[in-house]
Amino acid sequence: MRAVTDDRSSSGFRLAWLRLSWSRLSGSRLWQVAMIALGGLLLLVGLAIAPLPGPGGLPVMLVGGVLVLRHSADARKFYVRMTRRYPKILGPIERIRARLRARRQQRSRA
Numbered sequence: 595m596r597a598v599t600d601d602r603s604s605s606g607f608r609l610a611w612l613r614l615s616w617s618r619l620s621g622s623r624l625w626q627v628a629m630i631a632l633g634g635l636l637l638l639v640g641l642a643i644a645p646l647p648g649p650g651g652l653p654v655m656l657v658g659g660v661l662v663l664r665h666s667a668d669a670r671k672f673y674v675r676m677t678r679r680y681p682k683i684l685g686p687i688e689r690i691r692a693r694l695r696a697r698r699q700q701r702s703r704a
Contacts, residue, residue: 626665629665633662633663636654638658640653640657
């Protein structure tokens, strides 16, 4: 399907492209984009409430990070790159993930 205009500098082309790209989204892709957006929103909310007393910001940011990592390949690649670059900082998170993964595999075998 062609865009409305051939002039790529006009706003009509951009709007037509946006309309076409949204119309091609499947239900699962739309769900994936929504989960990434929700995860990003939770990360921002957690960052905003982190200065308040109590641990309120950290659990919210962890949930947001999990949502983004589960639904975004680019975020997973970035996480792996940062884990290799800063193993002392992200090492405890990796140990927890390995323990949970082993527990999940053990349950699936039983």
